Amino acid sequence: MYDNIQYEFCKIKNIKNTINRLENKNILDEIELFEIKNFAVSSNKIIENYSKLNIKVDYIKYKSVDAIVKLLDPDDLKLTTFQIYGAYSKRLLRIRQNKINIEKTIFSEADIEKIEMLKKERLEIVVQEEQEELKIRKALSEKLYNYLNDINENIKSIGKLDLLIAKANLAIKYNAIKPSINNENKIYFKDLLDPNLERLLSSQGKKYIPISIEIDKKITIISGANMGGKSVSIKTIALNLYLFQCGFYVFAKEANLCILDFIYVVSDDMQDINKGLSTFGAEIIKLKEITKFMKIRDGFVALDEFARGTNPIEGRVLLKATCEYFKKYNSVSLISTHLDDINIDDATYYQVRGLKNVDFEGLKRQIDLKIGNGKNFNSIKLLQEYMDYRLEKVDKEAKVPKDAINICKLLGLDNEIINIADKLSK
Known part of the structure; x- marks a missing residue:
C-alpha cells in the first residue's frame, strides 16, 4: 500500500496557481481543468490506499472528491486527460458536427471561390464553438469553486502524509x-x-x-x-x-x-x-x-x-x-x-x-618505515585511523592534550621547525 501511495505522490503536481485563480473566481482554461481533474483522480487513489492501511493520524483528514472526478469526466472514461466534452452541451455537439461537415465539404471542393466562402462559414462556426466552450468552462469553474475547501484539505493532507512516510523511511533505513x-x-x-x-x-x-x-x-x-x-x-x-x-x-x-x-x-x-x-x-x-x-x-x-x-x-x-x-x-x-x-x-x-593513548614514537617509526620503502603513503589517513x-x-582542572607538535612530526613537518618548537615549549 505504501508503494502505491508513493507512486501516486509522483503524479501530484503543484497546482497552487490554478487554485489561486479558482479562489479569485476566474474562468479556468482547459489545462487548469485538466490539472484539477488529475489531482482529484490521484487524490481518490491515495485515499483508497490510505484507508486500507488501517491507521489513524489525527491531522490527516481526506475529503472525497468523487464529485469533482464525475464533473470533469462526464463520459466516465477514467482517463487522466481532459477536454471540453460534448456531453456538457447538446448545442456544442451540433456546432462540432457542423464544423466536421463543412470541413469535409472543403476537402472535396475544387472551386477556389466556394472554398473561400466555406472557410468563412467555418470561421463563424469556430467562433460559435469557442463561445459555447467558454460558457461551459465558466459553468465548470463555478461548480468547482464549491469544492475549494475539499481540494485544499486534500492538498494539505497529502503533503503531511508524504512527509510522514518520508520520516518513517528515514528512520527504518538508519535504525533511528x-x-x-x-x-x-x-x-x-x-x-x-x-x-x-x-x-x-x-x-x-x-x-x-x-x-x-x-x-x-x-x-x-x-x-x-x-x-x-x-x-x-x-x-x-x-x-x-x-x-x-x-x-x-x-x-x-x-x-x-x-x-x-x-x-x-x-x-x-x-x-x-x-x-x-x-x-x-x-x-x-x-x-x-x-x-x-x-x-x-x-x-x-x-x-x-x-x-x-x-x-x-x-x-x-x-x-x-x-x-x-x-x-x-x-x-x-x-x-x-x-x-x-x-x-x-x-x-x-x-x-x-x-591521540592520548597513542604511542607517537612507535607510530612515527611506522610512518618513516613505509615512506622509506618508497610506498605512496598517506600519513593523514593513518593518523585518522588512530584518532579516538x-x-x-x-x-574542570583536566588539561587539554598537547598533541600539536606530535601531529606535526607525524605529518612530516621539517625537523628543524619541530626542534625549535620543542625547545620553545620547554
Whole structure:
C-alpha cells in the first residue's frame, strides 16, 4: 500500500496557481481543468490506499472528491486527460458536427471561390464553438469553486502524509529511534551518529565511532586538541537536535531530549568579505543575535572554538565571560575549545580522547618505515585511523592534550621547525 501511495505522490503536481485563480473566481482554461481533474483522480487513489492501511493520524483528514472526478469526466472514461466534452452541451455537439461537415465539404471542393466562402462559414462556426466552450468552462469553474475547501484539505493532507512516510523511511533505513522527552532542559544521547559521515567513512574503509553525551547543566564544555573531532561532535549533536525539533527520529541508540525554542550553531569560518567581517567579527555579530534570543526564549547554543580569530589571552577571557553570561539564562550551551584554564563553575566538562593513548614514537617509526620503502603513503589517513573521537567526562582542572607538535612530526613537518618548537615549549 505504501508503494502505491508513493507512486501516486509522483503524479501530484503543484497546482497552487490554478487554485489561486479558482479562489479569485476566474474562468479556468482547459489545462487548469485538466490539472484539477488529475489531482482529484490521484487524490481518490491515495485515499483508497490510505484507508486500507488501517491507521489513524489525527491531522490527516481526506475529503472525497468523487464529485469533482464525475464533473470533469462526464463520459466516465477514467482517463487522466481532459477536454471540453460534448456531453456538457447538446448545442456544442451540433456546432462540432457542423464544423466536421463543412470541413469535409472543403476537402472535396475544387472551386477556389466556394472554398473561400466555406472557410468563412467555418470561421463563424469556430467562433460559435469557442463561445459555447467558454460558457461551459465558466459553468465548470463555478461548480468547482464549491469544492475549494475539499481540494485544499486534500492538498494539505497529502503533503503531511508524504512527509510522514518520508520520516518513517528515514528512520527504518538508519535504525533511528524515537527520543523520550523531558521538561528539565536536559540533552542525552547514547551512541549518536551522523549517517552521511558514517557512509563517507565506510566508503573509505574506515570505521565510524559514535559519541555519547549527557548535557544536564546550562554549560557543557568539550576540550581536546585540534583534529580531535570536536567540530564533528558538535555538528552531529546539532543535526540530531534539529531533526528532533522537526519531528524526526534521531540517529542514536538512546535519546532523552527537551523541547527547544531555538538552535544556534556558531562554527567554522564565518567571515564575510562582502560585509567587511573577519571570522571573529562574524562570531560577535552572531553572538549578539543569540543573546537577544536567550533573554526571551530557551534554546540550544553551540560555540565551536569560539574566539579562535583573536589572540589566545583575549580569546580565553571572552570565552569565560560568555560562559558566565550564558549561566544567567535557561538555554543549554555546548562549547568546544582547545584552550586550557577555562574553569567555569557548575559546568560539565568532556574531553575528546584523541591521540592520548597513542604511542607517537612507535607510530612515527611506522610512518618513516613505509615512506622509506618508497610506498605512496598517506600519513593523514593513518593518523585518522588512530584518532579516538569518543567523548569522556573529565574534571574542570583536566588539561587539554598537547598533541600539536606530535601531529606535526607525524605529518612530516621539517625537523628543524619541530626542534625549535620543542625547545620553545620547554
